[in-house]
């Protein structure tokens with residue numbers, strides 16, 4: 001019998017308990033750590049529930065499953081567990097993207113495993129596949145919808161004309177969002193996940209704080225309608241590429257045209273396309289958030305550590321060189337709120353030779369579509385336009401066909 005303690009009994013924690021009870025795999029649930037014990041009086045696992053971490057460490061545990069989330073106290077609990085020679089399973093992307101290399105090293109020194117499949121892509125087996133299956137390949141790029149909450153919100157806004165706030169409330173009720181949903185909607189959750197995948201794939205530490213991260217909080221009905229008019233939909237995409245030893249990475253809302261695989265990924269589903277130099281492109285799609293999908297990834301890690309599967313590894317401490325602009329040329333949608341259209345239009349036609357313009361004098365908005373430009377040039381011109389007194393706000397979105 002293998003003895004497991006679960007730290008955190010929220011959406012995913014309760015899902016893991018459910019899967020342990022459903023599957024008879026000689027796993028004994030020994031302790032469950034909760035924040036507020038009064039809330040769990042009627043829980044059927046009541047006898048093993050505690051609000052004291054000391055009770056967990058006092059027990060003879062083989063595997064600690066950390067599902068509290070956030071940095072503290074999860075970091076301290078995981079460190080202590082590893083130093084006490086317990087295997088640790090976690091879904092904590094905040095922690096792994098920040099302290100992954102240190103924690104993996106502590107696990108290695110103590111001859112125990114630290115697995116974190118559930119930290120990226122919910123129920124999608126993406127880490128195991130990059131690490132194990134693609135071991136013979138040099139990874140060229142990773143592109144993906146990496147956050148269930150924002151994909152759910154964008155889908156509801158697009159398909160059902162639900163307001164942003166109502167869609168977010170539903171995503172929270174369904175247990176997709178983080179306890180502080182601003183990390184979902186501002187793109188940080190996707191950025192942490194992209195940082196974990198890229199660090200594994202490119203074998204250098206890719207810090208999410210060093211690349212561009214934009215969220216969906218300022219995406220409006222106008223943007224969604226314009227995306228539809230252009231034959232596409234808006235998705236929050238994490239993109240990273242590895243070329244000549246340098247990494248380009250970003251998280252941002254993108255207009256994906258309807259022939260793109262990403263256009264079909266709706267609600268809480270995630271999809272990740274990984275390109276290897278030998279295998280080509282592989283697509284991984286599935287539920288990226290939610291109780292039993294994420295619990296499936298945690299349970300799989302529990303079984304791997306019981307079976308002593310050798311899928312543990314180390315993160316490189318050496319930081320990757322991060323480029324801030326992509327080499328690719330693509331079309332761009334630029335939304336400008338103006339005070340005086342005349343000057344802005346003159347500037348736009350001066351800077352961009354291939355541009356379609358839509359002017360809305362009622363809302364003081366220009367919606368421009370620029371053909372085939374590099375990100376560097378778009379950023380330069382955006383900065384110049386933003387310095388004009390006649391421009392109040394400017395937002396640019398990539399348009400991707402694949």
Ligand code: HSE
Nearest residue numbers: 147148149177178289
């Ligand atoms: N809040 C996350 C999401 C949960 O919506 O994707 C899964 O990591």
